Amino acid sequence: MKATGIVRRIDDLGRVVIPKEIRRTMRIREGDPLEIYVDREGEVILKKYSPVGELGDFAKEYADSLFEAVGHIILIADRDNIVAVAGASKKEFLNKPIGQVVEKVMEDRKAVLINNPNERKNTKSGCIIDSDDDEPCKFTAEVLAPIVVEGDAIGAVIICSREPNTQMAEMEQKLAETAAGFLGKQMAQ
CATH class of the missing domain: 3.30.450.40 (GAF domain)
Structure with a gap:
């Protein structure tokens, strides 16, 4: 996994903002579905979902x-x-x-x-x-x-x-x- 050096806080509704630079690079658009994975080390991984x-x-x-x-x-x-x-x-x-x-x-x-x-x-x-x-x-x-x-x-x-x-x-x-x-x-x- 590649570190970006970007840190974001979770708001009171449990949301996290994915920075614009990462959304543009990963081609994530508003409304795109993301899959959420959790590994054994406690990392949360977001992956673009492709039906x-x-x-x-x-x-x-x-x-x-x-x-x-x-x-x-x-x-x-x-x-x-x-x-x-x-x-x-x-x-x-x-x-x-x-x-x-x-x-x-x-x-x-x-x-x-x-x-x-x-x-x-x-x-x-x-x-x-x-x-x-x-x-x-x-x-x-x-x-x-x-x-x-x-x-x-x-x-x-x-x-x-x-x-x-x-x-x-x-x-x-x-x-x-x-x-x-x-x-x-x-x-x-």
């Missing part, structure tokens, strides 16, 4: 099935990271932070189809995976659909391709929307 991550193996199996059906790379993300990968290297994508385009899709709660993502003016903000370098997007076509549960966007299903001249169409968008809807229903139960 999509709870589906773990199920999300991976669903991604595998979708990949077999469409032959394109399938990524399933929670609000922060890629949690399931099919059709590509896990090392390259699994647990990597999502990019601004995925955050925007979740915020807007609307599926998008993007052909030729590198033709946009600001390619960095349009990449699925957030990275520190200024390399162009890795994909030639993308479909992103938010996973929505009880009005809250909690993740996204992403269908993408690296193949030159690949164009996504309405079929891929409907598949992504259907997958996102199905995963959302699984989490609502």
Whole structure:
């Protein structure tokens, strides 16, 4: 565990304020659920709760099935990271932070189809995976659909391709929307 040097007091209602710097670094937003753990040494640990991550193996199996059906790379993300990968290297994508385009899709709660993502003016903000370098997007076509549960966007299903001249169409968008809807229903139960 890494010490921050920050000390906070508990108020009369039992609340503790998580400093803004830590919330920004850990991508904790207002309303985000946190899990509370206690270890044997008496430490209290707060961990971001990921309902999509709870589906773990199920999300991976669903991604595998979708990949077999469409032959394109399938990524399933929670609000922060890629949690399931099919059709590509896990090392390259699994647990990597999502990019601004995925955050925007979740915020807007609307599926998008993007052909030729590198033709946009600001390619960095349009990449699925957030990275520190200024390399162009890795994909030639993308479909992103938010996973929505009880009005809250909690993740996204992403269908993408690296193949030159690949164009996504309405079929891929409907598949992504259907997958996102199905995963959302699984989490609502």
